[in-house]
Amino acid sequence: MPMDNLLKEILHLNSVSGDESRISSYLIGQIGKRKRSWNVSPEIFFGQNFHDNIILVFGNPRTAAFAHMDTVGFTSRYENQLVPVGGPEILEGTWLQGRDQAGDIRCKLQEKDGNLFHDFPRGIQRGTLLSFEQDIKISDGYIQAAYLDNRLGMYALLKLCETLENGLIVFSTYEEHGGGSMPFLLRFIYENWGIRQALIADVTWVTDGVHLNEGAVISLRDSHIPRKRFLDRIIQKADESAVPYQLEVEAHGGSDGREIQLSPYPMDWCFIGIAEENPHTPAEKSAFFDLECMVKLYQYLMQNL
Structure with a gap:
């Protein structure tokens, strides 16, 4: 998967937590242009009632996928x-x-x-x-830049939109600084579509058990623990997909999955993302192979869960 203009452009847009309006406006513009070529044209929810958050509804959704737009x-x-x-x-x-x-x-x-x-x-x-300050470097199948967390998650979901027939995509705010937008987003999607399962498209860290160039990362736990019955279904479907992946088990860290678990809604969740080195620095580093695996895994899971 080579570097393309979409990824390059979103990497050059600042969106520190609380100031996501610029990236949100860019996404709305891109969605308007690109949806004509997508398999399904989604219903789009954004604007004053949603602050800078964006919700895309494709067909009859069973599963929601989340990616946060903000950075440190x-x-x-x-x-x-x-x-x-x-x-x-x-x-x-x-x-x-x-x-x-x-x-x-x-x-x-x-x-x-x-x-x-x-x-x-x-x-x-x-x-x-x-x-x-942004300084993008591409070499030998790797990308090094600021904001890979979570521009790579955003990019994966935008690529998913091209083929998605039934599903719900959410671009959220404030994740890096304690959350805050997820409660009303969860209420909206649960009350309107009865969504009971969610995937979190985000970036995790390279550790002694998670490595670059070994596929997408399915997290079995971080500081919070998803329901094992749902995790078992995820792993079964991931095996069926034949997409390379690796399993993560950590005691710390978190994502928008935290707010799903703490919400009053019976919604299962699982973090499925991409590994990076040098987190929360100007030189975050990930592998294009892993990004390609992440996109393919989301395409399969959103269709088959």
């Missing part, structure tokens, strides 16, 4: 101070970018006595959101 970053404070948004890796000298009312911003991240600062030559307007 920083908020400008006082006296050149910065406050993390989500859990960005703190690397001295990292280039950050953003924009306030006075213009474009490019500065370096600095740390002193446990506090974070920027070195921009003028004060930055309070509340301005900064993100890692």
Whole structure:
């Protein structure tokens, strides 16, 4: 799976948690253009009542797939101070970018006595959101860039839209900073379509048991534990698909699956994503082979679950 313009474009759009309007507007534009060539033209829900979230409904959905649109970053404070948004890796000298009312911003991240600062030559307007400067590198079947978490999950679901006949796609907000949009999204899709099973398209970490170039990642647990009966069905269908995958078992971390499990709705969930190195840094790294496997596995599962 080579790099294409869609992935390149979404990697260049900033969307720190709380400021997802730019990426949301881009997606709505792309959906409007691309849906003419999709197997099924979906019903689209977005706008003021959904904040920056987007829901696409194809045919008669049984399963929902979620991908969050936001990224980690920083908020400008006082006296050149910065406050993390989500859990960005703190690397001295990292280039950050953003924009306030006075213009474009490019500065370096600095740390002193446990506090974070920027070195921009003028004060930055309070509340301005900064993100890692983008620098995409492609080599030997790998991609290295900022925001792979969760641009790769978004990309996989956009590719899924091309062939999906029955299913529900959700692009959510705020995942990196404690969630917040999922409760009303879950209520909307449960009350309108009775959705009882969900897949989480997101990025996980390379560990001693999860590696690059070994296929999609099916997570059996992180800090939360999905229902085993549903996991067994997922694995059975994954085996039937013949798509390469690997199983993850972790004690920490989480995703939009957390809010599904804590919701009042009887909805099963499973994280199915892609592995990356250097998480929450400007140099996240993943394999195109794994991305291709992720897309193929979603295509099979959404049709057969």
